[in-house]
Amino acid sequence: MARIKDVAAYAGVSVATVSRVLNDSPSVTEETRGRVYAAMAELSYVPNAVARSLRTEATKTLGLIIGDILNPFFAELARAVEDAARKAGYTVIIGNADERAEEQDHYVRTLLEQRVDGLLICPTAEVTPLVEEVARAGGPLVFLDRTLPGVDVPSVRVDGTDAIKELVGHLRKLGHRRIAFISGPARLSTGRERTDAFLVATAEHGLEIRPEYIEAGDFQSGSGRTLTARLLDLPEPPEAIFVGDNLMALGALNEIRARGLRIPDDVALASFDDVPWFPHIDPPITAISQPAAELGLRAVQVILDRLAGRPAESAVLPAVLVVRQSCGEERGAS
Missing domain, CATH: 3.40.50.2300 (Response regulator)
Known part of the structure; x- marks a missing residue:
């Protein structure tokens, strides 16, 4: 397994710079950050936070990263995840990615440092090296509401x-x-x-x-x-x-x-x-x-299956049309 000094050498930077990238330091330029991430991907480097989280004792906590906490759909989804997790004896820590890849990675890294037992992520559009590494390491990870191309992770989503x-x-x-x-x-x-x-x-x-x-x-x-x-x-x-x-x-x-x-x-x-x-x-x-409550419940079931070593299958739930008056009424309707 590649080490942090291997990443530094490959990217042509110091070990301290790689560490600053891993800790989201604002002092690192985007060009340097990109080189480090590319080196991590090329060398299949697993950050220490990921590796440690896979070896730790169970903490009975789950991490949930949502796209936008101001969106009522995500608020309802988060509540459903929290309710289902609590019934199973778990506490949920929520992070708001605000639809930004860097914020998503910040919460992934932070939640792993907090030793959460599993991660539920509503992923942003970008396939970041950190999310790829968590998936490749086989950690308990489930995508919620969305999927990412080329990342083999169980998902729970809605088909409209x-x-x-x-x-x-x-x-x-x-x-x-x-x-x-x-x-x-x-x-x-x-x-x-x-x-x-x-x-x-x-x-x-x-x-x-x-x-x-x-x-x-x-x-x-x-x-x-x-x-x-x-x-x-x-x-x-x-x-x-x-x-x-x-x-x-x-x-x-x-x-x-x-x-x-x-x-x-x-x-x-x-x-x-x-x-x-x-x-x-x-x-x-x-x-x-969208059946947000059912979506949250099924996602918790999938992540618990992964934690228990049971087969974890993706789920696709149907959306339902609710007809009201904003499009008009059929002729002859009261």
């Missing part, structure tokens, strides 16, 4: 393909033909999957989607508002806007309201991700609901 197809059919039945989609970032598996599902569904329903009707946001409300404004400013704006998560839907709603437009009379609105306040908006928002 059927629900998106049902939503597109619902919109078509209501007479909407010009349908826009504000997706999440393509670098995230959830962003790619929802965009692909939307394009397949519209094709199956015989709807031609113009390129300008597809926009990519960042799962934050600001991008939802900005991209909704761009869509509404088109010479022929869409009749319906489907938004790829609840925070971007909030931004879309703010922009529509600011323009004095009526939902669904002037523009229909639907969201991926249902949240408790959607039914209380006027009109209530049609949304695709």
